[in-house]
Amino acid sequence: xxxxxxxxxxxxxxxxxxxxxxxxxxxxxxxxxxxxxxxxxxxxxxxxxxxxxxxxxxxxxxxxxxxxxxxxxxxxxxxxxxxxxxxxxxxxxxxxxxxxxxxxxxxxxxxxxxxxxxxxxxxxxxxxxxxxxxxxxxxxxxxxx
Numbered sequence: 001x002x003x004x005x006x007x008x009x010x011x012x013x014x015x016x017x018x019x020x021x022x023x024x025x026x027x028x029x030x031x032x033x034x035x036x037x038x039x040x041x042x043x044x045x046x047x048x049x050x051x052x053x054x055x056x057x058x059x060x061x062x063x064x065x066x067x068x069x070x071x072x073x074x075x076x077x078x079x080x081x082x083x084x085x086x087x088x089x090x091x092x093x094x095x096x097x098x099x100x101x102x103x104x105x106x107x108x109x110x111x112x113x114x115x116x117x118x119x120x121x122x123x124x125x126x127x128x129x130x131x132x133x134x135x136x137x138x139x140x141x142x143x144x145x
Contacts, residue, residue, distance in 0.1 A: 036101075038133030039080035049106050055082060055114075056101040056133060064096055075100060075112070079137040084112045091119040099131075 036054045037047065047053055060074035060081055071090055074081045084102055094100065094117065102114035 038077040038136070039075060039082045040077050040133070040137060042082055043080045047106060049108060052103065052105050054101050054103045055084065055112050056099070057081075058134075059094070059096050059098055059100050061096045075102065077133045077137050082112050083110070084114050086114040086117050088117075090117055093119040095119075 035051075036056060037045070039055070039057055042055065055075055057075040057077040060076045063072075063074035063081075065072045069089070070085065070087050072083065072085045073096075074083050076082075084104075086102065086104075098119060101118045102112065103116040103118075104112055104114040107113050
């Protein structure tokens, strides 16, 4: 085997190894990527049941029901709403009419099963994703972010 052929095989092998490494990185990145959806986005686009994502909007007035450690409520962007169930302790600032971002996935019945719930931290804050979703529906009443 000549030196040129050895170099050619080495270059081809290196490029192939680079493509395999890039593929592994991209696959891992996609598995860990969590998208944000508003209730209207969820109705329009639909999401696979196995896909984890974040759901954001306002906690619908009169929708919070607590049964021990299980809490059910509805998240709305004032155009559409999605039922949510969460097992665990909710943040102290969680209440009806306030901004919320929940992370989890849909079950077979269309209920969002949250594994994590985040509430706003003071009276002036609205999560940017929630504010943007409300602006898209024309329902945003707050100031500029």
